[in-house]
Amino acid sequence: MASISGVQPPLNSTSEQPPLFDGTTRLYTSYSCPYAQRVWITRNYKGLQDKIELVPIDLSNKPAWYKEKVYPEGKVPSLKHNGKVLGESLDLIKYVDANFEGTPLFPNHHPAKKEFGPASDFLENALGKFDDGPFFLGQFSLVDIAYIPFVERFHIVLAEVFKHDITEGRPKLATWIEELNKIGAYTQTRVDPQIIVDKFKERHMNSDLILIFLFATWLKLVHFYCAASTVKVELQQTSSEIFL
Ligand SMILES: N[C@@H](CCC(=O)N[C@@H](CS)C(=O)NCC(=O)O)C(=O)O
Numbered sequence: 001m002a003s004i005s006g007v008q009p010p011l012n013s014t015s016e017q018p019p020l021f022d023g024t025t026r027l028y029t030s031y032s033c034p035y036a037q038r039v040w041i042t043r044n045y046k047g048l049q050d051k052i053e054l055v056p057i058d059l060s061n062k063p064a065w066y067k068e069k070v071y072p073e074g075k076v077p078s079l080k081h082n083g084k085v086l087g088e089s090l091d092l093i094k095y096v097d098a099n100f101e102g103t104p105l106f107p108n109h110h111p112a113k114k115e116f117g118p119a120s121d122f123l124e125n126a127l128g129k130f131d132d133g134p135f136f137l138g139q140f141s142l143v144d145i146a147y148i149p150f151v152e153r154f155h156i157v158l159a160e161v162f163k164h165d166i167t168e169g170r171p172k173l174a175t176w177i178e179e180l181n182k183i184g185a186y187t188q189t190r191v192d193p194q195i196i197v198d199k200f201k202e203r204h205m206n207s208d209l210i211l212i213f214l215f216a217t218w219l220k221l222v223h224f225y226c227a228a229s230t231v232k233v234e235l236q237q238t239s240s241e242i243f244l
Helices: 034-045 064-070 089-099 109-126 142-162 171-180 193-205 210-239
Strands: 025-029 052-056 078-081 084-087
Touching (some): 025 034, 034 089, 078 089, 084 089, 109 171, 142 193
Antiparallel strands (some): 078 084
């Protein structure tokens, strides 16, 4: 076939096994297998040619070590990554998309925009209530402290994982985050954004689409929690009692 000529010849029963756990990520594949092709396309489209090495297998004369040492199912595709060998093409295309760099192949940004829009608009509107400063009650207060740890996490995860910037078209929210980042009391408490992203991916990205909606529901809960805390702080301001 013209499209695959020039690629490396498949390994057969006489071929030596490539090292198993040497840190190289390998995609065991077969040029003729449509399941394996799914993962091959994903790897290519995301530009991972240098990150995921192809190991073509001759299915008509399979090396014994493949089933014995690499992937007990004996099928292709399988992916060796981070000390584990994973299989099943539909799981693998999601796995490669979620765990490697390159163009995202899951249109998360659509549900993200739709699902997270109203909560972000709520914040934008709330920030417009007092005009004597960029914070929720004008000056920095407990309300900002109640919101920022959650908004910080949404901001990071939505931007990084879902390619959705909550500050886009929301100038007050953008300014609020900018101004908070000038306050040492807050910046000293920030977690490394990469840790937040990694944790989120670890927990959610290998699961189904439904988790995006669970995450959205979580945001709504936080929204109610924060709305309640705003009311408490407003009450506190008028009655001088401490509620938070
Ligand atoms: N459900 C698997 C199917 C994989 C599969 O059936 N692969 C075939 C080749 S297309 C295979 O490796 N068969 C074993 C063999 O030919 O020895 C997936 O989606 O990855």
